[in-house]
Amino acid sequence: MATRNPQQAVERRRQILDAAVHVFARQGFHTCRVSDIADEAGVAYGLVYHYFRSKDEVLDTLFLERWGVLLDAIRETDREQLPAREKLRAIASFIVDSYRHEPDLMKVIIVEVTRAANSFGRAHLAEIREAYDLIGGIVAAAQRSGEFRDAVTPAFAAMAFYGAIEQVLTGWIFDVLPGAPEDFDQAKTFIVETICGGLERRAVR
Amino acid sequence: MATRNPQQAVERRRQILDAAVHVFARQGFHTCRVSDIADEAGVAYGLVYHYFRSKDEVLDTLFLERWGVLLDAIRETDREQLPAREKLRAIASFIVDSYRHEPDLMKVIIVEVTRAANSFGRAHLAEIREAYDLIGGIVAAAQRSGEFRDAVTPAFAAMAFYGAIEQVLTGWIFDVLPGAPEDFDQAKTFIVETICGGLERRAVR
């Protein structure tokens, strides 16, 4: 069914992107075929190439869309007047909720882009780095205000914080950590407690 | 040159494995061809299939060799009579030093196995999980003894700790974090300070 309605063209594109999310999540980017995406979308093979220049561009689009939303959320949080601990909690919350609502999309972004040092990770390094830098900025400000001690550089703290979050998501993806609904909220608290409060018992409470 | 000397056969195998490390690190497992490995090793294409059943088996071998060494090191550390903070420091040290001495091998293991949720990561889940469990055991013991507070489950603390380490290595792999010689030792301290001590200033020191 052909149409000149541009709204329908947008939906077709969306339909292909959504199908790609599930296929990439299930089989991985390298292992799946473009025909798998077309089949999942219930669309002819060639139509994928009508909307995207290449298989790579499908993944690029998925990543850039979602990462943009993440960066906006971080910037938004940073603008508010909150203790650093609360800012970090908001960021952890946002990422955990992203996984809760769209686990396949987050899996694809993490497995195929964020952690793919040889392919898409390198290509999108600037965008990924932007997130690290924003988190690092929050830590640096908290160190200046005295809320955080400065035993650790901001860039390093950002990596530890973001790494802990990604590892928890990876635990869910691999079924190594329990992923029941109540575990998601618990995870937010655990991440902030560990990174901000530390594992050690304090001398005085 | 053929030979019956079994020692030479072992060296040929090693030669192919070493070549594979560099090729996988440079191009990635999926992108490289078996002929690239053979070329790098200075060996005929078919010889790779004399020593290994498949391209996959080459990577499996590299991973299992190295991960076994890591698990042994963790178990060894765990057996010693040390505060949990020192045990975690020893583990972080071991992993950071592994990267310092053989960055390509560690890059391959992390990028192609540990973080590859759709391919080799799934296949080696049991071995990977073993590391998480050992670290979790250290945390659990420290919580029982009172050295660590129990705001966080041991399984979760293990993920945060290991995730922070892997993210730092990823930072070096991506050239996002500075990787000068002095940064390696600093990283060990930073990891332990962040995870055990926390980012926040303590009320009383």
Place this chain on the structure above:
DNA sequence: GAGTACGTTGACTGGTGGGTCAACACTCGC
């Protein structure tokens, strides 16, 4: 209702690369 533009189709092609195999090279025991 003829014309046009665009969405849609899927058979086809071209290149790639994992894995095979038959032949060859060298060593060693007898």
Place this chain on the structure above:
DNA sequence: GCGAGTGTTGACCCACCAGTCAACGTACTC
């Protein structure tokens, strides 16, 4: 120095799949 066994070679096969394209269908215009 003969024959058996093992190491080594690389041309070849073939399955697979990203990307092309010519043709078709539908909706909208005038």
